[in-house]
Structure formats: structure tokens, C-alpha cells
Amino acid sequence: MSNLAQLFFDAASLGGLYAMAALGIALIFGVMKLVNFAHGEYIAFCVFALIVPSTDAVAVMFLGKAPALILIPVILGLGAAIAVASEYVVFRHLRKADPVAMMIASFALGFVIRNALLATYGGRPKAVSLWPGLNTPVDIAGASVPLLQLIVILSTLLVVTGLALLLKKSRIGLEMRAAAENFTMARLLGVRANRVITGAFALSGALAAAVALIMVTQTGVADVRMGGQIMLVAFIATVLGGLGSLPGAVAAGFLVGIVSVVLQAWLPLEARPFRDAFLYTLVIVCLLVRPQGLFVPASAKPRV
Amino acid sequence: MSKLGVFDIAVRYGKVPAVNDLTLHVDEGERVFVSGPNGAGKSSLLKAISGAAATSHGRIELDGDLLTGRPPEAIARLGISMVPEGRDIFGSLTVEENLRVGTGLRRDAEAVEEDIAEIYANFPILGERRAAAAGALSGGQQQMLAIGRALMTNPKLIMVDEPSLGLAPKIVDQVYDTLCTLQEDRGLTLLIVEQSSLRAARVGGRMVLMRGGRIVGEGNAADMVDRDALAAAYFGQSPEKTETAT
Ligand SMILES: Nc1ncnc2c1ncn2[C@@H]1O[C@H](COP(=O)(O)OP(=O)(O)O)[C@@H](O)[C@H]1O
Ligand SMILES: [Mg+2]
Numbered sequence: 001m002s003n004l005a006q007l008f009f010d011a012a013s014l015g016g017l018y019a020m021a022a023l024g025i026a027l028i029f030g031v032m033k034l035v036n037f038a039h040g041e042y043i044a045f046c047v048f049a050l051i052v053p054s055t056d057a058v059a060v061m062f063l064g065k066a067p068a069l070i071l072i073p074v075i076l077g078l079g080a081a082i083a084v085a086s087e088y089v090v091f092r093h094l095r096k097a098d099p100v101a102m103m104i105a106s107f108a109l110g111f112v113i114r115n116a117l118l119a120t121y122g123g124r125p126k127a128v129s130l131w132p133g134l135n136t137p138v139d140i141a142g143a144s145v146p147l148l149q150l151i152v153i154l155s156t157l158l159v160v161t162g163l164a165l166l167l168k169k170s171r172i173g174l175e176m177r178a179a180a181e182n183f184t185m186a187r188l189l190g191v192r193a194n195r196v197i198t199g200a201f202a203l204s205g206a207l208a209a210a211v212a213l214i215m216v217t218q219t220g221v222a223d224v225r226m227g228g229q230i231m232l233v234a235f236i237a238t239v240l241g242g243l244g245s246l247p248g249a250v251a252a253g254f255l256v257g258i259v260s261v262v263l264q265a266w267l268p269l270e271a272r273p274f275r276d277a278f279l280y281t282l283v284i285v286c287l288l289v290r291p292q293g294l295f296v297p298a299s300a301k302p303r304v
Numbered sequence: 305m306s307k308l309g310v311f312d313i314a315v316r317y318g319k320v321p322a323v324n325d326l327t328l329h330v331d332e333g334e335r336v337f338v339s340g341p342n343g344a345g346k347s348s349l350l351k352a353i354s355g356a357a358a359t360s361h362g363r364i365e366l367d368g369d370l371l372t373g374r375p376p377e378a379i380a381r382l383g384i385s386m387v388p389e390g391r392d393i394f395g396s397l398t399v400e401e402n403l404r405v406g407t408g409l410r411r412d413a414e415a416v417e418e419d420i421a422e423i424y425a426n427f428p429i430l431g432e433r434r435a436a437a438a439g440a441l442s443g444g445q446q447q448m449l450a451i452g453r454a455l456m457t458n459p460k461l462i463m464v465d466e467p468s469l470g471l472a473p474k475i476v477d478q479v480y481d482t483l484c485t486l487q488e489d490r491g492l493t494l495l496i497v498e499q500s501s502l503r504a505a506r507v508g509g510r511m512v513l514m515r516g517g518r519i520v521g522e523g524n525a526a527d528m529v530d531r532d533a534l535a536a537a538y539f540g541q542s543p544e545k546t547e548t549a550t
Contacts, residue, residue, distance in 0.1 A: 174404060
């Protein structure tokens with residue numbers, strides 16, 4: 001019983017993290033048909049913003065010293081800012097270009113950000129202790145769960161419902177949904193392309209920042225590569241969910257998280273090092289069976 | 305005093321020319337039909353006016369404001385609204401959300417609600433299904449929704465691209481009744497692409513005949529129907545067959 005509860009909390013918190021990362025990618029894809037491979041670097045950027053720029057092995061807290069009530073909005077704002085800035089500097093000029101050209105530009109942008117971080121902070125992973133108190137275990141349903149896991153699950157629910165409300169109830173949300181379905185038609189009705197795209201990038205960047213805060217608290221490490229790893233999983237989740245479908249991204253993010261936790265727990269010991277191989281095999285099987293994505297109604301016309 | 309002025313424009317897709325040397329004036333409150341065979345450039349003309357397609361030559365003006373080079377959202381703000389070919393309803397949005405997409409450029413919140421109420425009064429089925437996904441509507445209902453949606457930007461000029469496409473003749477009658485009533489009530493200017501010259505003649509208005517990206521004839525729709533120019537545009541030089549389909 002306690003094992004099952006443990007598994008549940010592990011799966012829900014990892015799934016929630018993947019869901020948030022996948023949402024960040026799906027939002028941009030929805031309005032721009034761009035798979036933004038720089039998204040992982042937004043995450044790394046937000047992690048490193050917590051510490052003082054230096055190549056020393058020991059990290060000194062910078063923004064990370066601020067109380068949570070200030071730190072969280074500032075980091076979310078920073079994530080939004082770097083995403084919006086990258087749209088303004090790079091993607092805006094490629095709007096009429098081929099989607100492939102935009103994707104390659106996003107790779108290049110990610111490369112630039114990663115190398116800027118490497119140059120400023122050095123290549124070695126650094127120990128960062130943000131909110132160490134959150135790793136104290138709490139007993140729930142016979143399982144010993146780190147407080148952070150509960151917070152991750154709660155904040156995922158908060159972020160997902162908040163985003164759903166924003167998309168459903170607000171003016172910008174309506175414009176984003178219309179633009180995601182048919183951008184030209186939305187513009188013919190007076191919807192400002194710049195406003196919608198800037199909004200999507202800001203939200204996407206804020207989601208990257210939320211992922212950054214969770215990852216750094218969970219792992220206690222600031223590493224330039226951490227963005228790239230989760231970006232890969234998130235990208236797979238968005239494809240699995242049906243590119244551009246926001247509910248699909250959330251559902252597939254959770255699914256990937258749950259499956260990898262379950263595989264980790266139930267695979268025979270010798271097979272566990274190959275967990276990801278099993279995971280990606282399942283992904284390939286899913287895509288062979290439903291190339292349009294798992295959570296897109298079969299009747300929906302292909303979005304790509 | 306011309307309201308919409310199109311001066312010697314050209315539209316091309318890559319190297320393919322779709323519209324050439326086209327000049328057209330539409331007066332305030334006028335109803336103008338654009339007719340001609342498939343590929344004549346009718347849709348491209350409307351897209352150029354709305355900003356959805358770029359012009360490679362010439363200029364377009366509305367009430368003295370230059371439209372050329374402006375993005376579609378800016379042209380919508382100057383008072384042009386469009387019902388595109390195939391209607392382009394936002395299928396995943398609800399009926400009411402479709403109507404509200406175009407209200408972001410308006411500052412008269414109360415009038416927006418009145419307009420929506422009026423659309424529901426004119427098309428009760430849209431009111432009944434206001435919370436349903438627009439993609440589930442029938443073709444005729446979608447056409448009504450597309451017209452309602454175009455109205456919601458509070459335009460001076462509405463352009464409608466092939467409103468009868470894929471609709472039963474009875475529904476087409478209804479669509480045109482609606483357009484004409486709206487025009488009278490609101491003093492709208494209408495620019496309508498309509499393949500069937502008979503239909504245009506029955507509704508009444510001026511007709512412009514396009515072929516190969518150019519205007520090849522122009523006149524009162526009723527007079528144009530059995531003119532040689534029309535038959536020639538459709539069937540090359542020999543005018544023995546006449547178009548009868550509606
Ligand atoms: N998006 C496009 N890309 C390339 N060629 C196009 C495109 N749209 C239209 N064309 C071409 O431009 C010409 C005019 O098309 P169009 O304006 O759609 O004519 P119509 O509406 O009168 O049928 C045609 O030869 C068509 O093949
Ligand atoms: Mg056409």
C-alpha cells in the first residue's frame with residue numbers, strides 16, 4: 001500500500017513537471033507552428049539566474065537569496081522576458097520563413113544561450129540549495145513524501161487550471177485559440193499577430209521558469225544540460241499529445257512521467273538502466289498506432 | 305467620391321501572376337459582384353484588399369487611407385471585413401466565441417452585446433447553439449456564422465468570397481436575403497465573389513467580370529448575364545452555351 005502511494009506521488013510530480021514543460025512547447029507551436037528547441041535553454045537560464053555569475057565551482061546564491069514571495073514572480077518574469085526577447089530578436093524576422101528555418105533558428109538560439117551560460121558560469125554542475133526545507137518528508141497514506149512533491153503536484157494543478165482559465169475566459173486567450181486554429185482568419189478579424197505571439201512566448205517562458213524552480217529544488221544542482229534533457233521529454237510529450245493541442249500536451253506529459261516512474265519501479269533490476277529505451281519504444285509504438293497524437297480526436301484534421 | 309479604390313494592382317504567388325493591371329472602384333453603399341471562371345484571380349483580389357495577400361504593384365485605398373503594405377489586422381481596423389472562401393470558421397471555438405474574436409478592435413462594449421443579440425435574433429439557430437463548437441454546424445449555418453462574425457468588427461465594407469459554395473439553392477437565397485437586409489440596415493458596402501452570374505443578376509448590383517487576373521467586362525449584373533463578354537470569358541471565343549446553373 002505504502003509503496004503504491006509512493007509510486008503515485010512520484011508519478012504525479014514527475015508527470016506534472018513534464019506536463020508543464022510540454023505546455024511551454026505546445027503553446028508556441030499552437031500559434032506559430034514553431035517547435036522551439038531553445039525552450040530547454042530558457043529553463044537553464046532561469047536556473048542560473050539564481051546564482052551569482054562566476055565560473056567558480058561553488059555557487060553563491062544571487063536571486064536565490066530572495067524570499068520566495070519575491071523570488072518566484074521575479075524568476076517567472078525573467079523566463080517570460082527571455083522568451084519574449086528571443087521572439088523579438090530572432091523569430092519575429094522569420095515569421096514568413098519556412099517552419100524548418102524557424103526550427104533551425106531555435107536550435108541556433110538554444111546553442112547561443114547555452115554557450116553564453118557556459119562562458120559565464122563554467123561547465124561543471126554546481127550544487128545549489130534552494131529551499132532545502134522542502135525536501136523534508138511528510139507522511140501521507142503510509143508513504144513518506146517530500147514536501148516538494150506535494151508542492152509540485154499542487155502547482156501543476158494550479159498552473160494548468162490557471163492557464164485553462166486564461167485561455168477560456170480572457171480576451172488574449174480567445175485570440176490565442178483563434179490564432180492557433182487559423183492565424184490569417186484571426187488577423188482578418190483584427191486580432192493583432194504581435195500581441196498574440198508575444199503573449200504565447202511570455203506564457204511559455206514563465207512555464208519554463210516554473211519548471212526551472214522545481215527542477216533546481218528537486219535536484220539541488222545547476223547544470224547547463226538540465227534544460228536539454230527535459231526539453232527532449234517535453235518535446236516527445238507534445239508530439240504524443242498531438243502537436244499544438246494543449247490538453248494533449250498536459251495529458252501526454254503526465255503519461256510519460258507516470259510510465260517512466262512505473263517502469264523504474266517494476267522493471268527487473270537488470271533492465272532498469274535501459275528504462276528510457278523501453279519508454280521510447282512505447283512512444284514509437286504509440287506514434288505508429290496514432291501518428292496524429294494520442295489525445296487528438298481521430299476525426300480532427302491534421303494540424304501539421 | 306469613391307470609397308474603395310484599387311489602382312493598377314498586381315498579385316503574384318512566386319512567379320505565378322494571379323492578378324494583373326487591375327483597377328476597380330467601389331462606391332459607398334454599393335453592391336458589386338466579381339464573377340469569372342475558376343483561377344481568374346477573384347479570391348486573390350479580395351485577399352489583396354484585406355491584406356491577406358501582398359500586392360507586387362499598385363495601391364489600394366479606403367476613404368483616402370492607403371491600405372497597401374498594411375497588415376490584415378490594421379486593414380480590419382480601417383473598416384474592412386471578410387468572409388473568406390470556405391468560410392474559415394474557427395471549428396474548435398464555440399459559436400459565440402467565433403462572434404467575439406472580431407470585437408477586440410472595438411471600444412463600444414454595449415454595442416457589441418447589442419450586435420450579438422441582433423445576430424441571434426436574425427439567426428435563432430446560432431443563438432440556440434451559442435455554446436456549441438462551431439465546427440458542428442451545418443454548411444449553411446456556418447455561412448451565417450461567418451457573415452455574423454464579419455459584422456462583429458463593425459465594418460464599412462464586407463467582402464464575401466463565393467457565399468453559395470456547397471450550399472443548397474434555398475440556403476443561398478437565404479444568405480443573399482441576409483446580406484441585402486444587412487446592407488440596407490447598416491449602409492454597408494458589399495463586394496461579393498459569385499460564380500453564378502444568374503444569381504448576381506437576380507440579387508442585383510454592378511458586376512465585374514474577371515478572367516486571367518484582369519477585368520474583362522463590367523456593367524449592371526442584369527444586363528451582363530446574356531452578354532457576349534460573359535460567355536466569352538467562360539468559354540473562350542464561342543458564345544453558343546450560356547451558364548444556367550444557380
Ligand atoms: N496560395 C497560392 N499559391 C500559389 N498559387 C495560387 C495560390 N492561390 C491562388 N493561386 C493561383 O492564382 C490564380 C488565381 O487564383 P484565385 O485568386 O484563387 O482565383 P479564383 O478565386 O478566381 O478562382 C490561380 O492560377 C491559382 O492557381
Ligand atoms: Mg476563389
